[in-house]
């Protein structure tokens with residue numbers, strides 16, 4: 001059965017991805033027919049956002065198994081796993097999804113394997129939407145009435161299987177009448193906040209004000225922000241969190257101003273095998289993303305650039321982590337271990 005969300009449309013034998021590089025001015029879809037094309041779309045950020053990357057990788061594997069037909073097997077799919085795993089390094093959801101489907105494949109082969117992987121990929125997609133709705137509800141307890149929320153990057157339906165993570169809490173708060181306004185940081189250099197979050201929230205009629213990233217400190221100093229809510233790409237076993245570049249500076253600002261700093265992520269973003277944030281691989285992206293804006297030069301063409309796509313926020317700066325299974329207050333190794341133990345029971 002086909003399955004669709006804002007950025008991902010599954011048609012049983014083909015996948016369409018909303019090209020997020022073209023938003024907000026153009027709404028164009030790219031047809032994906034195999035794992036190599038899925039990996040390219042992830043690498044080029046046609047589709048982005050940790051959960052959406054995992055879902056896309058799942059469908060990429062399913063399409064590859066369909067393409068292999070009677071020759072489909074785990075061994076024959078090895079190049080597909082490899083090209084998808086190499087697409088982007090930081091979001092653990094990609095590797096979580098690949099592992100989920102590798103486990104699901106078992107010793108199936110041929111058409112039975114293709115059918116099972118398609119069903120499992122759809123399940124990843126459907127489960128992520130359900131998780132985000134539960135996460136959104138779980139986060140409400142952390143918001144005051146008439147909350148004024150600052151958020152970074154894009155963590156909405158464009159970045160997930162639907163509803164969103166940090167934007168999932170924001171959507172749930174709006175539905176519950178607890179939200180007064182949202183400040184969206186533009187999120188240099190890829191501008192997920194300016195191009196994606198403002199577009200998503202305006203589509204839903206949620207009051208959003210776009211600000212330059214450099215405006216966050218003044219907003220907090222002026223008492224305009226009640227809570228900062230961000231997403232995550234990988235949360236280590238001690239609570240250290242990798243997220244879009246600029247997240248760490250927001251956490252430092254929030255701590256200085258006594259403002260709660262909330263991380264919202266599904267369990268598929270938790271990496272129990274990663275002891276702390278020092279081991280998280282930070283993706284380095286092309287220099288042109290910094291030297292250009294909308295394809296137009298904003299720096300000398302040969303100016304050296306450092307363009308890490310993520311940074312790591314120490315758990316000590318995080319007030320709470322919200323997942324679909326509840327709130328982890330003051331995350332530290334003990335609190336995270338207790339959460340993992342509860343999840344395993």
Ligand SMILES: CSC[C@H]1O[C@H](OP(=O)(O)O)[C@H](O)[C@@H]1O
Pocket residue numbers: 048049050051152153154155156159160165166192230231232233243244245309
């Ligand atoms: C729920 S999306 C999580 C995460 O992914 C984004 O990164 P990117 O746009 O580079 O894929 C951003 O870090 C979001 O917070």
